[in-house]
Amino acid sequence: MAARRTVVLNNRGGVGKSDVTVRLAAALAKRGRRVGILDFDPQGNASRRCGWRYNQGAPQLTVSEAVRADKVGAMAGVWTPVAWDVEYAQRMMLAPAWLELENRMAEAGVQGNHLRLAKALQGADNHLDDLLIDCPPSLFHLTQMALAAGHQALIVTEAEIDSILGAKRVRDFIKEKRHLLHNDELTLTGVVVNNLDPSGKAVEREQLASIRRIFGDLVWEPVIHRRAALTVADNQALPLELTKASGAGPARAAFELLAETYEKRSVDAA
Template identity: 40%
Template sequence: MPKSKSKRVAGGNNKGGVGKSGWVANVAAALADEGCKVLVVDVDPQANLSRRMGRPYRKEKPLVTTAEVIKSGEPGVAADAIVPCGWGGIYAQRIDIIPSRFDLENRISEAAVIGARGRLARALQGADDGYDFTLFDCQPSLGHLTQVALAAARYAVALVEPEYDGVEGAVRFRDFVADEVNRTEMGNPELTFAAAVPSMVDGRLAAHAHHVQSLPSIFGADKVWDSIPARSVVKDAADEGLPLAELGSRSAEMREVYKAAAQRMIKEFA
């Protein structure tokens, strides 16, 4: 399969509620702030990322979504589903999205079909060559839809909520990606587990500090990136479907956090 000119990164965890969608949305914005052109692909039927980025499903004005893209799987067909994100300013110019909706769940029943896991990778052939980064928001599982995203990605990043279940879910995600048999069966032997990113970290909690300190021994010190702290402004932006920049000065700290994350991605995934 031809290599994409875009650097494709999948964010995942086998557990939900760990900050995956928030990380993808905010890193996309930070990459755009750095001058990058970004394509975001929502591969979760909950479609939280699509709503947060201004592209919720609307019955009266439906968009082509990942459900149709994956159902087709024809080379390059993803180009028909790409739309600008719903944010304003430079984000409207630099961030595009393939949105999701609830009926993406229907693709799970096709898991046993030969070649099903490679449909998104085929659909993206040539469609994302004009982007610096393609970011995938995975479903919180290791099932078919996550495998479809991983089959299309080059790098996998685990978002790690510093709770027991969040760490365990990230380990399962890491181990799945690291397994050579899994990568081969997905048709993507070059897929690399790139990073574990502590997310939603509450510095007031001793348990969070304990789990964050344990991550280098679990994932390797070189794989553990800087923590994403838990801040109400991130939730406020997500609830309102706005980029952090729209929330003014109170978002300054978190914009710097995501700026550092974006700069590391640009460096690491050169």
């Protein structure tokens, strides 16, 4: 059976999609889940945060080559271990991305190309329980390929007006366009509010209330607060357990609770 595929996205950049993808995957692995992270953003932020580095002298296979191959199961040759020295990382795999993935955008006009990621994943994620797909901040070809391959979508937003507008565009796109992606079963499973100032600024409280009004029960708990430990762990490509920066404990706890919400709210894999 295929992994439960969750597409992590927003139509605005800088909201922390890659961070939520990586840290939620880690929290699920701690719970004994076998988790894949598929980096589908040419920036490769999720890949780097998992300790992956592109070797120009001996180029590794990435998601770009799997999609370009246009073959069933092509992603099977891309998986690589997450390079973290913690026990639960043994249950995590990465399908990395590099700048070359941007070239797949030029193929958007080829009929049926939005199904290439689904084709590449067919039979190639059966060894996983969950697959989190980190998308670029757009609703164009790469994101459409991810949505065509996914079972559910998870929006990440900040309590800030442009991020909220981007989240609304994602919600409306899924509702109105999923049939054009040949994925009528795609669902919007939730909205994660990320990077909230723990001091409780009035403007962010107002925007958080707005998110709850707009998305209602789709808003997941807990809200993820801004923590120095997250920035340090991201910069050093480390799991939260291996950083001593301020707020590491609360950050770990928040994502562990978020993993509980994920398991309660998620649809079963097809």
